[in-house]
Amino acid sequence: MKQRWQFLFLCLLVLFLIVDARGRRLLRDDVSEEAALLTAFKQISVTSDPNNFLGNWNYGSGHHHDPCSWRGVSCATDGVVTGLDLRNGGLTGTLNLNNLTALSNLRDLYLQGNKFSSGDSSVSSSSSSGCSLEVLDLSSNLITDSSIVDYVFSTCLDLVSVNVSHNKLAGKLKTSPSSTRLTTVDLSNNLFSDEILVNFIASLPASLKHLDLAANNFSGDFSRLGFGLCGNLTVFSVSQNNISGHKFPISLSNCNLLETLNLSWKLWMGECI
Numbered sequence: 574m575k576q577r578w579q580f581l582f583l584c585l586l587v588l589f590l591i592v593d594a595r596g597r598r599l600l601r602d603d604v605s606e607e608a609a610l611l612t613a614f615k616q617i618s619v620t621s622d623p624n625n626f627l628g629n630w631n632y633g634s635g636h637h638h639d640p641c642s643w644r645g646v647s648c649a650t651d652g653v654v655t656g657l658d659l660r661n662g663g664l665t666g667t668l669n670l671n672n673l674t675a676l677s678n679l680r681d682l683y684l685q686g687n688k689f690s691s692g693d694s695s696v697s698s699s700s701s702s703g704c705s706l707e708v709l710d711l712s713s714n715l716i717t718d719s720s721i722v723d724y725v726f727s728t729c730l731d732l733v734s735v736n737v738s739h740n741k742l743a744g745k746l747k748t749s750p751s752s753t754r755l756t757t758v759d760l761s762n763n764l765f766s767d768e769i770l771v772n773f774i775a776s777l778p779a780s781l782k783h784l785d786l787a788a789n790n791f792s793g794d795f796s797r798l799g800f801g802l803c804g805n806l807t808v809f810s811v812s813q814n815n816i817s818g819h820k821f822p823i824s825l826s827n828c829n830l831l832e833t834l835n836l837s838w839k840l841w842m843g844e845c846i
């Protein structure tokens with residue numbers, strides 16, 4: 574009887590060890606896949622790193638196999654990469670986000686204050702992986718390709734905050750954000766030009782609190798705007814654009830938490846009604 578129990582125990586132990594080893598192997602594969610994606614980003618997007626900011630991002634050579642120990646990378650307790658903070662890293666390059674959006678648990682991406690420009694394929698629309706980003710800060714770079722913004726608005730369904738201010742983004746915004754968690758959008762200090770964004774403004778998510786379109790080249794008649802679900806909107810700036818108009822749109826009264834509406838500078842000649 575006692576021997577039978579011992580045998581059973583041994584069987585269970587062996588079974589447990591097999592299952593555990595498989596679990597660990599899976600985990601190690603995930604780690605190397607994430608490390609491969611990060612080093613691919615470094616290879617493809619970074620052409621110059623004068624401060625050696627990414628000096629310990631070396632996969633496959635010695636001690637730093639686990640990307641969680643790399644500079645700027647943060648991970649959850651189970652070891653998956655959840656954040657990347659390369660702010661003011663002194664990096665120059667042509668930004669390609671494909672390898673980063675392929676990190677299936679990446680929530681926070683901060684690339685502010687580098688010298689990233691954009692080539693003709695900063696994101697591929699055929700990139701089949703989703704996008705798990707919640708916070709995206711690409712501000713203060715040299716990015717020109719506004720399809721990055723369209724891609725992020727249409728693909729990143731958990732997006733909470735996006736800041737692409739102080740770049741050289743030009744052309745029209747084609748897409749409205751689809752995340753229903755979005756609170757902050759800062760597109761200020763770029764070269765966006767368009768008739769004022771009637772569709773964009775009408776379909777903003779109800780969660781939005783802060784919308785900054787200042788210092789671009791948006792044009793048109795402010796009174797033509799239709800505000801939709803703007804019950805949480807607190808700050809809205811279109812200052813330093815080429816906006817005209819002589820009255821406020823009636824639907825602006827939907828935005829009953831609005832504290833700051835900044836229409837300063839240029840052709841605005843509005844009056845309160």
Ligand SMILES: *[C@@H]1O[C@H](CO)[C@@H](O)[C@H](O)[C@H]1NC(C)=O
Nearest residue numbers: 609610613614669671672697
């Ligand atoms: C990184 O992105 C490039 C460009 O989209 C792609 O060709 C390459 O296969 C990606 N690398 C990995 C490891 O997925």
Ligand SMILES: *[C@@H]1O[C@H](CO)[C@@H](O)[C@H](O)[C@H]1NC(C)=O
Nearest residue numbers: 685712713736738739757759
């Ligand atoms: C966006 O980034 C700029 C420059 O990096 C910063 O000054 C600004 O406050 C940020 N916007 C928001 C809404 O946080």
Ligand SMILES: *[C@@H]1O[C@H](CO)[C@@H](O)[C@H](O)[C@H]1NC(C)=O
Nearest residue numbers: 753754778779780781804805
């Ligand atoms: C508006 O803001 C409040 C407080 O932050 C939040 O609880 C609520 O969910 C927001 N509304 C929407 C539609 O996101």
Ligand SMILES: *[C@@H]1O[C@H](CO)[C@@H](O)[C@H](O)[C@H]1NC(C)=O
Nearest residue numbers: 764765766767768790792815
């Ligand atoms: C600003 O927009 C106008 C059209 O409204 C266009 O003619 C002009 O070239 C734009 N300027 C810049 C600097 O993009």
Ligand SMILES: *[C@@H]1O[C@H](CO)[C@@H](O)[C@H](O)[C@H]1NC(C)=O
Nearest residue numbers: 790791792793794815816817
């Ligand atoms: C301002 O917008 C009008 C169209 O509304 C356009 O004709 C004009 O060229 C724009 N001015 C500048 C300085 O971009």
Ligand SMILES: *[C@@H]1O[C@H](CO)[C@@H](O)[C@H](O)[C@H]1NC(C)=O
Nearest residue numbers: 787812813833835836837838
């Ligand atoms: C409105 O925008 C102008 C120009 O961008 C800025 O100087 C001013 O401080 C803003 N006003 C408020 C109340 O935010």
